[in-house]
Amino acid sequence: VRAVKTRKAAEVLPFLPAAVRNRLEELAATLQKTLGDKLHALVLHGSAVRGGYVAGTSGVDVVVVLTDDAPALLESVGPALRLAHAAARIECTLLRLDEIQRSADVFPLLYADIKDAHAMMHGADPFAALEIKSEHRRLRIEQELREASLSLRRLVAYDDLAGPALGAPLAHLVKRLRSPLRALLALLGDDVKDDHERVLAAAGKRFDVDTTSLSSPAKKPHDALIALKRLLDAATRAADALVVPA
Amino acid sequence: MSGLAFNGQPSLGDALAIGRLPTRNDALLVAELRGGIDAVARALVAASKAEGWLREDGGSWRVLPDARVSDPLRVALRDRLAQSGRAFGVDALHAAALAVALKDRDARTSALVNAGLVRDRAAAQMRSIAVFVGSDVFLVGGILAIALGYAKGPVLVSAAVLAILVGAATVGAGMFMLLRATRGMPSRTALGNRTLAWIEENTQALAEDVKNGMRRDADSALLAAAAHGA
Numbered sequence: 001v002r003a004v005k006t007r008k009a010a011e012v013l014p015f016l017p018a019a020v021r022n023r024l025e026e027l028a029a030t031l032q033k034t035l036g037d038k039l040h041a042l043v044l045h046g047s048a049v050r051g052g053y054v055a056g057t058s059g060v061d062v063v064v065v066l067t068d069d070a071p072a073l074l075e076s077v078g079p080a081l082r083l084a085h086a087a088a089r090i091e092c093t094l095l096r097l098d099e100i101q102r103s104a105d106v107f108p109l110l111y112a113d114i115k116d117a118h119a120m121m122h123g124a125d126p127f128a129a130l131e132i133k134s135e136h137r138r139l140r141i142e143q144e145l146r147e148a149s150l151s152l153r154r155l156v157a158y159d160d161l162a163g164p165a166l167g168a169p170l171a172h173l174v175k176r177l178r179s180p181l182r183a184l185l186a187l188l189g190d191d192v193k194d195d196h197e198r199v200l201a202a203a204g205k206r207f208d209v210d211t212t213s214l215s216s217p218a219k220k221p222h223d224a225l226i227a228l229k230r231l232l233d234a235a236t237r238a239a240d241a242l243v244v245p246a
Numbered sequence: 247m248s249g250l251a252f253n254g255q256p257s258l259g260d261a262l263a264i265g266r267l268p269t270r271n272d273a274l275l276v277a278e279l280r281g282g283i284d285a286v287a288r289a290l291v292a293a294s295k296a297e298g299w300l301r302e303d304g305g306s307w308r309v310l311p312d313a314r315v316s317d318p319l320r321v322a323l324r325d326r327l328a329q330s331g332r333a334f335g336v337d338a339l340h341a342a343a344l345a346v347a348l349k350d351r352d353a354r355t356s357a358l359v360n361a362g363l364v365r366d367r368a369a370a371q372m373r374s375i376a377v378f379v380g381s382d383v384f385l386v387g388g389i390l391a392i393a394l395g396y397a398k399g400p401v402l403v404s405a406a407v408l409a410i411l412v413g414a415a416t417v418g419a420g421m422f423m424l425l426r427a428t429r430g431m432p433s434r435t436a437l438g439n440r441t442l443a444w445i446e447e448n449t450q451a452l453a454e455d456v457k458n459g460m461r462r463d464a465d466s467a468l469l470a471a472a473a474h475g476a
Contacts, residue, residue: 056454083267086469087448089455168459 009044009121016048017055023088024060028121030080031064038073040097041065041123043114050117050194059089063114065126069096100126108136109144109179116194134244137183142239144180148173149232156225166225167218174200174214174228184239207234262361264444268473270465274319274347277472278354279363279434279442286354287343289471294320296456296467306333316464322346355432363438377419385413442473449473 013021028042046061047053053060066073074094084090093110095103104111115127155169178196181203185192192202197215204211209231217224262268268276273293277285294300297320299313309328315321326342327334358364388409434442449469455461456470 057458057460079266083448086267086452087450089451165459169462172460 007049007119009119012044012049012119016053016060020055020060020088020090023084023090024062024121027062027080027084027090027092031077032122034076034080035066035073038066038068039064039122040067041126042121043118043125043127044121045114045118049119050113052195059091062090062092062121063118064092064094065097065100065123066094067097069094095126097126101130104130104132105136106140108132108140109183112137112183113179113194134187138187138239138242138244141180141184141187142236144176145184145232145236145239148177148180149229149236152225152228152232166221170217170221170224170228174217174224177203177231180239181235184235184242187242187244188238203231203235207231207238209234262358262363262441262445264441267448268445268469270468273465273468273472274350275354275357276442276445276469278351279358279438280473281475282432283344283347283351285472285475286347286351287340288476289468290319290323290343290347291339292471292476293317293464293468294323296462297464299324300327300339303333306335307339308333319346319349322349358432358438362435363441364432364434366432378417378421381413381416381419384416385409388413445473 009024013024016024024044031039031042041063043063043065044061045063047058048060052058064077081092084092100111111127111130112132115130115132118125118127151173155166155173159169175196178194178199182192182194182199185199185202185206188206190202190206192199200211200214203209204214207230209227211227211231213220213223213227214231217228262272262275262279274286274289277289281288291300294315295302297313297315299310299315301308301310307327309324311328313324315324323343323346326346327339330338330342355364359366388406391409452461452466453470453474456467461467461470
C-alpha cells in the first residue's frame with residue numbers, strides 16, 4: 001500500500017513556470033466564478049505534482065469535479081478550458097462527483113495515479129477514500145498495453161511517417177505507457193518510483209528489452225520502434241498471464 | 247457557401263477579441279489579420295497536410311483523391327490541386343492556395359474592419375487616390391512652371407530634374423499605396439495589433455505542440471499556422 005500524498009496547490013505551484021502558474025490560477029478563478037457551487041473540487045495531478053514536469057513540453061493535468069454536468073454548464077466553461085489548453089497545455093478531465101467511486105473499476109490506473117500524487121486547488125479531496133481493486137488494475141493494464149500496440153501498428157501502417165517524423169508520435173506512445181507499466185510492475189512486485197525514465201528502465205530489465213532508444217525516440221526512431229514493439233509484446237503477455245487476488 | 251463558415255456555423259468578425267481563444271471558424275480571420283492573403287494560403291496548406299489528404303513526397307506534392315475533407319475552402323483547394331496532375335511542385339501548391347484564399351477575402355476583410363481590427367480598405371483607397379491626384383498636380387505644376395520661364399540656365403535644368411524626380415517618386419508612392427490598398431494586407435489598427443499579440447501569446451503552447459508533432463489534428467494545425475505562420 002503506497003502512502004497517499006494529498007497536497008495543497010500552494011506547495012506545488014511555485015515549481016511551475018510563472019506563465020503556466022498564472023494560467024492555472026486564472027482558470028481556477030474562472031471556474032469557481034462560472035460554476036459556483038456546482039464545482040466540488042479542482043485537483044492538480046500528473047507530472048506537475050509527481051515530478052518530471054518539463055517546461056514547454058509537459059501538459060498540466062487537472063481534474064474538475066462537478067456536482068452537475070448539464071450541457072449548458074459545460075458550454076459555459078468551454079472557452080476557459082480551451083484557452084488554458086492552447087496557452088499552457090492545461091488538460092482538464094471533467095468528472096461528476098457521484099461517478100468517481102463507481103467508475104474506479106474502469107479507470108483504475110488514472111485514479112490510482114491521481115490518488116498517489118495530487119494537489120488540491122479547490123474544495124474537498126474526492127480521491128482520499130477511493131478504493132481500487134487489483135483485478136480492475138490488471139484488466140486496465142492489459143487493455144492499455146493492447147491499445148498501445150494497436151496505435152503502434154496504425155502509426156506504422158497508415159501514417160506514412162519515416163525517419164525523424166516518426167520520433168514525436170513514438171515519444172507520445174512511450175509516454176502513455178508509464179502508468180500501465182508502473183502498475184504492472186507493482187502487481188509483479190517491483191515497486192518503482194513514479195518517474196518516466198525509471199519506469200522504462202525497470203520494465204526493460206523485467207522484460208529483458210533494451211529500452212535505451214525509448215528515452216529519446218527521435219534520435220533513433222527505427223530502434224525505438226523495434227524496442228517499443230518488443231516491450232509491448234512482453235508486457236502484454238505478462239499482464240495477460242497475471243493472476244491477482246479478487 | 248462562405249469559407250468563413252464551418253459545418254454551417256457562421257463566423258463573426260467580433261469573434262476575435264482579447265480574452266477569447268479563436269475557434270476553428272475564426273482561424274482564417276486570424277491569418278488574414280496577421281499576414282494577409284499569403285498567411286491565409288499557408289494556413290490552408292498546413293491544415294490540409296494535417297488532414298492527411300495533401301502529402302509531400304521527396305520535394306513534390308500530391309493529393310489523396312478519396313480522402314475526407316471537412317472544410318469548403320479546403321475542398322476547393324483539393325479540387326484545384328487535383329487539376330494539377332498526380333504530382334506538383336511547391337509553386338503550383340502555393341499558387342492554388344492563394345487563388346482559393348482570395349475567394350472569401352472580402353468577407354474576411356469586412357469582418358475585420360467591422361471589428362475595428364484593420365483599417366477600412368475603401369478609406370485607404372481614397373487616400374491613395376488623393377496622393378495619386380496630388381502627385382500628378384505637383385508634377386504637371388512643376389513642368390508648367392519650368393516651361394513658363396521661372397528659371398533659366400543650370401538652375402532651369404536642376405529644377406526640371408528635381409520636379410521630375412519628386413513627381414516620379416510621389417507617383418510611385420501613390421501607386422504603391424493603391425496596390426497595397428487593393429491587393430495587399432490592410433493595415434492593422436492599434437486594437438488589431440493588441441488582439442493579434444494576445445492571440446499569439448495564448449496559442450504558444452498549441453503552436454509548439456503542432457511544430458513538434460504532439461498535436462496533429464487539422465484544427466490545431468490551422469490555428470497554429472494562422473497565428474504563428476506555417
